[in-house]
Amino acid sequence: MTTGDRTGMVAGRPGMAAVLAALRGGGASGPMRLLSTYGTLLALGLMIAVFAALEPGTFATYRNFRNIFNDMAIAAIIAAGLTVPLVGGDFDLSIGYVASFSGLLVVGLLSDNQWPIPLAVAAVVGLGALIGIVNGVIVSKIGVNAFIATLGTGTVVVGLNYAYSGGIPLQLSHGLSFTDIALGRIVGIPHLVLIMAAVLVLLWVVLNRTVQGQHIKAIGVSAENARRAGIAVDRCRIVAFAIAGTCAALAGVLMASNLGSGQVAAGDGFMLTSFSAAFLGSAALREGQFHILGTFIGVLTVAVGNNGLAMIGAPIFTQYLFSGGLLVVAVALGGIGRRYVRG
Template structure:
């Protein structure tokens, strides 16, 4: 009898090991490619259900155009998350920048070629201020950026308590509504350029390697001679510029400057970035993943709109897909390492 038990153990032992290895491989693949599979599945389902509406080039361009502003502001947020910090001011910065640029151009009669770069510089200055408060004054990033955003709301009301719509030149409106290359809307081109620049910075420059080192292990980065504070301030400044650019494009699209118009981009950006962290890498923030996260949300919204779903389904979809994707990714990584 003992010999029989020993023989059974010898047989079942390798089988258990192989089963564990297969499960581990499956969970690793799920953690890295689950969001891509989900995006592809949505595209297939929507294409089958509505091939003449969803599966068309104009609709795909529409999806990219609608997601371009979210992608830009989310890419800036990605930079701060890469270095291990949060920036809750980006929505406020975008709203403030949108109001400011229209005020400069329409009310103060500044040329578009001066007003737009000036507001981008102001966005960089706001981000730098947040970075300074976090790194030098040692204020928690959540508190510092939330405080900066609240201050911007007050300053915006002081600048103009009412929307600015009169006197907006067509030249400014064409920034978002114009098309430069073979019918591709300008926001898509701007999005591609911004994401390409940030990807190169993060993956092909010494500064990008330092940013990833700071986010990976701040003490080891400091001991290796990296100027951690400067790296973090650069990340916050980049987020400020991207947020300001988003606000400018939104105001150009709306044809007016309205305070709080871009506040909703905060949640969209965080949802996209955290969805993206579950793509291709094990919980790491990166630009390609952020773009995938943005597209998942945009494709979902587009499909729901085509099928006539009520508007309240959009926030439900956004929250549910964020929780599901990140939750599955976290569980997959946990069991894959077991």
């Protein structure tokens, strides 16, 4: 593979020459490199083709795809936030718990304390950012492994969740227009889809068009080399965790708006979904690299699979088998890609 072809794939703009070069890679390396770069897109295209053939009158329609994008919007927001620390080489296992607590808290502030909607939303999203900052400080300043630190922080958040709610869902009884945030539409496009698009574009710009984003990428390659180059590694890692916490809290707020209530564990499952999407995305257009566009494709792949299974009347357990199997495949594809990048 030529330097130009490799650069084209790393930059996320692979052309036909890059595909042909990957196929001509020789032995098993060519197909495996191609799989690690286009595996998710191939899987997505195959699923769409199969489900469209099985249910042409219901699956392959504008209305159904609009529903898919609407249903995946909250997952895409939290997964995109997770992608930022992943780019920097860190994990955040607290995001699902933060989303659950945020949904409960915003409903409580609106119903029990009768806060104005903008103030309640801003306070909850700010709390999510603060939790992210705490994660970043524990990881970067104290030196605790990100896996352990964020799992511990997430467990503390679960405790706060139950302390605040008593383990009982909270119903929205004041500020009923709060549900318009998630359920409203503009020219037929759901608010959730528009918010998702805005968040994804903003995070893409942060990671690809700002100095901060370039520093986070450099840390993900080698934190020690980044430090030697004069990059404020600790500050960048804290910012990355703050972004993840902010997106998790925003997702929780949107989830509560969509449901019209605060559920104790409604966001917990987003952790698995987000990691599945991010790792699937690392096998979309790039060789094992986390990036916002890839994460969006990963979330879309999961959403299309679940939607298609529901359309054909598959038992509910198949969705769990699909999600778990997808995570294993995603991690495998990402590992293959990173192996070739290092090679």
